[in-house]
Amino acid sequence: MAGAMSILVLNGPNLSRLGKREPEVYGYQTLNDINRGLTASFPELKFEFFQSEDEGALLEKLFHIEDTGGYRGVLLNAGALTHYSIALRDAISGVKIPVVEIHLSNIYAREEFRRTSVISEVCVGVISGFGANSYHLGVRALLGLSGKQ
Numbered sequence: 001m002a003g004a005m006s007i008l009v010l011n012g013p014n015l016s017r018l019g020k021r022e023p024e025v026y027g028y029q030t031l032n033d034i035n036r037g038l039t040a041s042f043p044e045l046k047f048e049f050f051q052s053e054d055e056g057a058l059l060e061k062l063f064h065i066e067d068t069g070g071y072r073g074v075l076l077n078a079g080a081l082t083h084y085s086i087a088l089r090d091a092i093s094g095v096k097i098p099v100v101e102i103h104l105s106n107i108y109a110r111e112e113f114r115r116t117s118v119i120s121e122v123c124v125g126v127i128s129g130f131g132a133n134s135y136h137l138g139v140r141a142l143l144g145l146s147g148k149q
């Protein structure tokens with residue numbers, strides 16, 4: 001698939017624990033299961049998967065793909081960083097690649113502090129509450145975009 005544009009699936013803190021972590025909230029699929037599901041559902045697309053517990057590593061990954069080029073967009077589940085990381089917000093705002101904010105759970109139907117996302121404003125859109133399917137819907141959203149809108 002030479003030359004195909006990649007989609008980066010970027011996951012932040014605690015998402016490495018999916019499957020074990022509060023399955024009643026986040027489901028029983030591991031992050032690997034979710035990633036494999038994406039590859040299986042969209043065989044024509046090229047994915048790159050990256051997860052880190054570290055805010056700085058997520059920022060560096062975003063900058064790296066911006067500098068490398070060849071990426072159609074990013075699906076970002078920033079975990080708890082969603083609710084407070086101005087550094088992440090600034091990084092998203094500073095790159096030209098469209099970023100779709102993804103959440104497994106419906107962050108608006110949970111604790112009050114989860115209802116604030118400091119990144120939504122600089123993302124092209126938000127998909128929240130559909131479990132692993134949030135990532136699939138995010139891919140479809142990215143495919144419908146022509147750039148950062």
Ligand code: DQA
Pocket residue numbers: 013014015077078079080081082102103104105106107114
């Ligand atoms: C989450 C929601 C966040 O509030 C939480 O901190 C997470 C996961 C989700 O996918 O539903 O780690 O982003």
